[in-house]
Amino acid sequence: MITSTMQDDFQLTTTAILEHGARVYPGSEVLTWAPGGARRSTFADVATNANRFAAALIDLGVSPGDAVGTFCWNTVEHVEAYYAIPGIGAVVHTLNIRLKAEQIAQIVQHAGDRMIIVDESLIPLLAPVAGQLSSVEAYIVVGDADASALAEHATVHRYAELIAGREPTFEWPAVDEKSAAAMCYTSGTTGDPKGVVYSHRSTYLHALGTLGAKVTGFIESDRILTFVPMFHVNAWGIPFGAFLSGASLHLPAQYMTPDHICEFIKTERSTFASAVPTIWGGIMQYGQGKDIDLSSLRLGSSGGAAIPRSLMEGFESKYGLRIVQGWGMTETSPVAGMAWPPADIEPGSAEEMQWRLKSGRVTPGVQMRICDDDGNELPRDGQAVGEIEVRGPWITGSYHAVEVPEKFHDGWLRTGDIGTLDERGFFMITDRSKDVIKSGGEWISSVELENLLAASPDVAEAAVIGIPDDKWTERPLACVVVASGHEVKPAELAAFLDGKVASWQIPENWTFVDEVPKTTVGKFDKKVLRAQYADGDLEVERTR
């Protein structure tokens, strides 16, 4: 019996990532934007401060397995917390500052956060619920601003004071790679937010996996502008990928508006920017008639929602900037797919765009399949439509402190996304499973109808939901916001769709709304529309 001689017990931890960054790329920078110019720090500084902060957390009584919340923008202190907290075996729980107060309270209590690190600018958002956060013993405030609203409820420490004067001689403890490192709750569009807990191992493997040339390709000369909030799935893992590759981090703090973003890129010559489509759209709009300089960017990445083709093409033609689309979710760390065209497609060719508009191509480390309602695997032929399931070392296999068996299937995560998968690992998401419309046993993609309707000049935006139908079980209802200054009739919109989808897929139920309700992360909130319809609050016109 031959056995391995390798160091198989070498633990894949966030501290191993930190130390690689500090020992190989000590001079790589972490810049935090501020009006007038960025605050500058280096990987060596981050390692030093993380080391000090880790010692301080232990002094404050934080133990392995404890949750420590962060209520912060993308800043260097947040990066330090990313390493300090898991480095002592505790769990960095990134709180979504955009949630409603009650949701924040519910999540903090559910995770049992013992402390919360708060940016001074965010105290006003947190203070209203502080009274409800019984698990929280202390707040650690980054900045000098008045924190008396928090002090009423728990001890207040200042981050700068906690680390000041400490020698960075803390000895990082041994941590098991399968222990918890970080925690993030889903945004809860489909129900209560659920906690996903990343292990050291999953964090390390995800970071290593994202370095591939056809994932992010981060290298030391990169300067990565990270708009993706660090409270959304670890900012897509970028703070970890940066320390493994030596790429500098550009962090916008609270300055997320296009004017600041463009100033940041121009001043600090960012080479890579990651953002959701809304941010990309904002930059494009801001650049209308203005002379903005994006010439330093070698690549943009987009995720969180499908990016419109027009936006991709606009950045390419106007700024020579290529945007590559990625796919993932809180449950997948998140990178599970990147829509790089296949090698046999000529760059710049007409065909190329159809590949770039795919949701993604499965990245190394992730396995994907699609299944029908009965859980049977469907062909990977780019035609069959089913629920996308994934598994792998950085995919969640459960949720924190709650049983959700319907989200798993023989060890695979059911993503809740409906789409196709082809024989080369390209997948295309056509709908969320809860949004898909089942008409006479056939599926209708609400997303496809929405995109087609949005292309009409008469339409500002449109959401399509399924409503009960006696004959077909379910039929589509289109909820349309008419473009300002336009007038349009349902029959005209139905005619607009004619020839673009199969005729039976064209909605016969129409309603006009002032705006489509949205979630805190900007996605259509179809729960609300469905409830309005059920309550009889929507006035429905039929075209046949």
Place this chain on the structure above:
Amino acid sequence: MITSTMQDDFQLTTTAILEHGARVYPGSEVLTWAPGGARRSTFADVATNANRFAAALIDLGVSPGDAVGTFCWNTVEHVEAYYAIPGIGAVVHTLNIRLKAEQIAQIVQHAGDRMIIVDESLIPLLAPVAGQLSSVEAYIVVGDADASALAEHATVHRYAELIAGREPTFEWPAVDEKSAAAMCYTSGTTGDPKGVVYSHRSTYLHALGTLGAKVTGFIESDRILTFVPMFHVNAWGIPFGAFLSGASLHLPAQYMTPDHICEFIKTERSTFASAVPTIWGGIMQYGQGKDIDLSSLRLGSSGGAAIPRSLMEGFESKYGLRIVQGWGMTETSPVAGMAWPPADIEPGSAEEMQWRLKSGRVTPGVQMRICDDDGNELPRDGQAVGEIEVRGPWITGSYHAVEVPEKFHDGWLRTGDIGTLDERGFFMITDRSKDVIKSGGEWISSVELENLLAASPDVAEAAVIGIPDDKWTERPLACVVVASGHEVKPAELAAFLDGKVASWQIPENWTFVDEVPKTTVGKFDKKVLRAQYADGDLEVERTR
């Protein structure tokens, strides 16, 4: 106590690599060179054949933990064996066909290989020792050639027959990621060959780690010409990196001469080539006065020994081909460093070459330090000289079935290489620890003296060893092969070195030899020179 929700028990195995390749890059190619044109195969074909071969091995009685040897060139069948054997939990033991017969016999017996897969062209090399291989129950011959010389000693199967007609419906078993996957013996320049056993985990992590843009940067459009034999540290892990990235494999089989290599590159448009300096030198020589086409190559990599600067510059000026140097050893899987210049160095600048001539820069996943004789860590300042130690998930922590405690130090592998390490992870190897010369408590680099002497037009090659000295404990002895048609005296060579190294480092002991003895992998065999000196077989002249 928060615990991870991730799929931390997802096993990192070679079969997961194979399946990624087959499911995402089924059309990527594996080409095996033959005069007249390559044999063509795809990743899908390899997966199918590996599946068939795995089933055949089980039918033949191979069990988890068994060693199955390969005695093969770089061919598609060898790649299939790379996946089939570990896929059933057995261990693919790559045998170095260039070793002496007795060494091969010793290694096969030590590993206990139950079967050996043999290329038909290599039967004549293996047959002479077949009688000594008592652990071997069967030979699996790739090809139809006469195998009666093997059949006298064990059953002979034919690879093609074993897999023919089998449906590829074998269900890959669950395999623990820490179990043994592959095995390779060191070349034994410092003593008996020692067995290094790679786990599934180490193989997977190494493959994932090599995909980084500043490691190999393999992508789907690459076609990797792999001269590094698959019996040398898994061909540097390239067959695994290829299946994770989709890069096609170009395998030279037994056609390793420059004429075949150049024809292969020209015909199949290889984009990447990995080879030891000797092969690169052979190509350069072959191209003198001939019109060879290397235009498809985007990058070359070199390892196994330091590549001469002149060769790097020659490829760049003559063919526009950049060669990047890497460092590793059998014990390190092997990739532990790659000599990419740091980001602040202008590409093409004069300064750049000094970085490209470093032995490497520590790659993500590997930790490195240097220690003095007493095991104290030395400063990472690029000045202090000590033994290089490494650790990490793809570094060996022991050897197969033999205790070698002197090779390890507090969980780190002692590489036996002496050199410097700087604050950015660049390291420069100046000597093997057994070759370093200790003169009056100071170290003299034999490699540096050899390189300097080799630069003299009067010198064909030179090896420098340490010999006992009453006053200084040890002093250098230069063993020089005079260039053909030249004559030179020791004093002239000493004068040639003057000003190039500190005067006390200049050898005062000289001997002229017809050739420097070499190991099977082409390295200077200084053991032999030392023995010749000890036996009084070298005629030594003193210059002072």
